[in-house]
Amino acid sequence: MTIGTAIVLIATGAILKWAVTARVSGFDIQTAGTVLFVVGLVGLVLALIYTFWWDRRNDAYDDHVARRPPL
Numbered sequence: 001m002t003i004g005t006a007i008v009l010i011a012t013g014a015i016l017k018w019a020v021t022a023r024v025s026g027f028d029i030q031t032a033g034t035v036l037f038v039v040g041l042v043g044l045v046l047a048l049i050y051t052f053w054w055d056r057r058n059d060a061y062d063d064h065v066a067r068r069p070p071l
Helices: 003-019 029-063
Strands: none
């Protein structure tokens, strides 16, 4: 999940949780909004961890480049 997808899920969940006042038989819109909001938050945290921590860890291996002398 990317950062953009997580933000869209958070926004959609917040709208369903706090802005929609409609009632539907057999389906709780506020609960669905809460679930989307939480999934978006977890996805955002994981995306940020991957972006800022995992990529820096892999950069250490790029420093060891074998170069041969020109011909």
